[in-house]
Amino acid sequence: MEKIEVNALGKPCPLPVIETKKAIRQLGDTGGQVTVLVDNDVAVKNVTKMVNANHYQIDAQPVGENFQLAITVTQPMATQEPHAGLVIAFGRNVLGEGDPKLGQILLKSYIYSLTELDTPPEHLLFFNSGAHLTSQDSGVLDDLHTLEDKGSQISTCGTCLDFYNIKDQLAIGEITNMYAIVEAMDQAGKVVTI
Amino acid sequence: MEGFLASCTSGGCGAKIGAADLHDYLQALPQQHEPNLLVGFNDADDAAVYKISPERALISTIDFFSPMVDDPYTFGTIAAANALSDVYSMGGQPLYALNIVCFPERLPKKALAEMLSGGAAKVQEAGIVLVGGHSIYDHEPKYGLAVTGEIAPDQLIQNHTPEAGDVLILTKALGVSIVLAAARADVGDEQATAAAIASMQRLNKYAAAKFNDFQVHACTDITGFGLLAHSLEMAGTEHTLVIDTAELPILAKAAEFAAEFLVTAGGERNREHVGNQVDLTGITPAMQELLFDPQTSGGLLISVAEKDAALLLAAIQEDDPVARIIGVVNAREQEPIILL
Known part of the structure; x- marks a missing residue:
């Protein structure tokens, strides 16, 4: 030891x-x-x-x-994971660090790839600049609609929509709050943060 | 005041050009070799320092920005306190200041007068004189000072010269941009906003005045780049700063607003600048936002010999009770900054 x-x-x-x-x-x-x-x-x-x-x-x-x-x-006790699906938290509108143009291309490709999964993600959460992804001018709406059709739940942070002044441009899914975001993450089988 | 703040795209130190961008632009400037220039922009320090005799050096600095508060007088006080700070962070004494003013022709001249008298009040509190200035019409109000100060060259305190074993003290609470962002989004808290404004108006003069008796090895003022970027500068390549996030002074409500992601574009620019230089594993998203939050007229980050830390902290706390010991300086380990 x-x-x-x-x-x-x-x-x-x-x-x-x-x-x-x-x-x-x-x-x-x-x-x-x-x-x-x-x-x-x-x-x-x-x-x-x-x-x-x-x-x-x-x-x-x-x-x-x-x-x-x-x-x-001591090593923290391994907690028993509840048997639940994948939750993906989009806290930004790009994937990875670097040139934002590349980041947007990668994110588009990431979301498209999600539509190809055998089991679609259970819940997609959008907050901060990620809130732009569910907005009218988003380039990923088609793939998000495909995911929604496959059963993924789509939620966007209301405070963020207010802050960026795009609440009236929300084009898919429901408006959520921090409490619900925390709850969704807490009950998830796995959370992936973008 | 109607139209004063509303006309601005981004106010305060949050409007600073990102550190990475700035670095690229400065590359284009010619290299200078002037033996009397003790600190120039190659050093990325808080102000320029120029030796005029073996015993005397001038400290020269300029700072200005657009409003982050609605009241012109209050804005004037914050802009002046922020501009004076660079002299204090280098251990110097200010001598005199010049106004630098941009003001929209359409706004009432009364607002201009109030803004300038706010600045003058802080200059007076600093114990120095306003000796002139320059003003132009512009579509957004902007205000600040060019400040000249002095220091004995051997007393100069730089931002990247901590010593292993030092203790880190931070003199003002973090979160001013987050608290003001909440206020601007109309979900703010009146008391929290007032506390953030009082913090920005506060001169760093009082904390810096306590340095004399103690071995302060490095100091910088926290500005628009946020705590982590300034800490990286202080760590340089020789040291590792160990910062305990549980010890950081934080403005009331700032953590709550940060958890709701009421954050600024400046904070995101700071996050991108710091990139993967700092391991944020285990640091809550809200705390991360506070670490990246641009601090308009922020406090001093001081690296002081351990034997002096408790006494210096006690002396600073007489005037600035929010000051805290937030960490220690180690000889360089793998990472430049370790967050606990």
Whole structure:
């Protein structure tokens, strides 16, 4: 098991917490042990709070005038995925980073490819600049209609339509809100974010 | 005021030309070799610094933008506070300022007078004099200052010179553009908007005045490029900045608005500029938006020796209680920035 020692003696808050968090991050997915030395009670409490909030284990022992905190970082328990479909979240109107023209071409091709899947995505969510994709002037409406016909649900964030002033140009699907977006993501078998 | 803000396409530091674009345009300019020029635009620092004697250097900076608030006087104060900030972030003292003004002929001259008196009030608060300026008619109002300051060359604080083991302090809360975007979309919160405006009006003078007794190795003011782009500049190629997002000072309601994606085009430009240089895994979308949010007249990001961090923070908090320790500086690891 990998072990990392953090010497936070003499360091003001919130440095002990920051350095502990960094060590835990460094352990990665396999987990391991982080030992933290601190010299005051407040640091013990703050590190303990952070560790408990993340459901790791901590054992605090006084060492002379200081404290040694032994933190066991375990891999998060594999959660049972509910048997549900694919949810795709379009937070932008391009695919990938780079030239936006290429990004638009790639996104069009991506959405076309979705129509070719054996099982269509359960739900397509559009927000921020992604809201332009469900709008009248979108270049992907035909493929979205094909997906809708195959049973995909299509929802666009109302706040975003308002913000970009294109609510009256919505050409497909329904208007949704953040609560419903969160719920759809939460219940999804798999969420793909574009 | 009717027509003041509404005529503007994008206001405040959010209107800045993206850092990547700017880099390309500056490539076209001739390389200069002037030994007295301590900091020029090759350094991508906050202001130019020119040595006029072994003990004295001039700091020279200009900043202006279009309104991000409706009230001309308030806009004047924000534009001036923002322009003065570059002198403070380099550890200098401002000496004098010039107005730079663009104003639509169709708008009432009273608004122009109010805008200028807002700026003058901040110049006065800085303890310096306004010595002139230049004004033209334009279809959008724009205002700012050219500020000249001074510093002893050996006291100069640059933006890319942190030391491993330093502690990072941020003096103002993030999220001003998000809060103002919500207000402009008519879904804002009156108190949150007032807090964002007060933050932008606040001079960085008070925080910078506390540097004297402490080993401040690097400092920059957070502007339209957002916290992450400025942090990348500070990290350079030699250091890694470890930033704990749980410790960041954030304006009331800003996180809530960010979760509703009430964000700006400037924020998206900043995200594209930073690209894949920073690993955002595990950072909530709302927090990401705050990290990229353009900060008009933002706070100082200070890299200070660890032994001085707690004392400097306490001194700054006397005048700027929102200031926080947000992270540490390490010798370069794999990534320039580690977000916790």
